[in-house]
Amino acid sequence: MNRWIRRIRGALGLGLTWGLAWFGAGMALLLVVGPDAADVPFPLGFGLLGFLAGVTFSGVLGLVEGRRSFDQMSLPRFAGWGAVGGVIFSGVFVAVAGLGGAALAILAPVFAVSSAACAAGSLALARKADDRELLDAGAPPRQ
Numbered sequence: 001m002n003r004w005i006r007r008i009r010g011a012l013g014l015g016l017t018w019g020l021a022w023f024g025a026g027m028a029l030l031l032v033v034g035p036d037a038a039d040v041p042f043p044l045g046f047g048l049l050g051f052l053a054g055v056t057f058s059g060v061l062g063l064v065e066g067r068r069s070f071d072q073m074s075l076p077r078f079a080g081w082g083a084v085g086g087v088i089f090s091g092v093f094v095a096v097a098g099l100g101g102a103a104l105a106i107l108a109p110v111f112a113v114s115s116a117a118c119a120a121g122s123l124a125l126a127r128k129a130d131d132r133e134l135l136d137a138g139a140p141p142r143q
Contacts, residue, residue, distance in 0.1 A: 011058035015051040022050025057085035082119025086111035
């Protein structure tokens with residue numbers, strides 16, 4: 001049971017991290033187009049989508065790379081799984097929202113690229129935090 005709680009906590013943490021990154025992208029878009037451009041404020045909408053994409057990626061990563069640690073995964077492979085998670089999330093989003101295939105053709109590449117970038121950033125942050133913990137413990141950093 002403890003293993004599942006850790007995985008759920010990790011998925012929620014990753015979702016919050018991605019939500020914050022996508023919230024920042026929504027803020028940038030809001031500054032460009034103005035506050036009256038959409039029914040839902042861009043930062044809130046992007047933040048929610050980022051959270052859900054992060055949780056989806058966490059599920060994909062848990063299924064395919066469940067036994068590996070962060071230092072055993074390459075950055076391109078991690079980003080690739082991020083892109084897969086983005087495509088899966090876009091398909092679910094389009095199906096739930098009742099949008100057509102044209103929307104999927106637009107959203108799938110956008111979510112794939114965004115999720116790949118967030119996945120690569122997440123791995124870089126995780127490795128940096130791991131290196132800092134090693135330094136605090138007195139061990140030499142990995143090369």
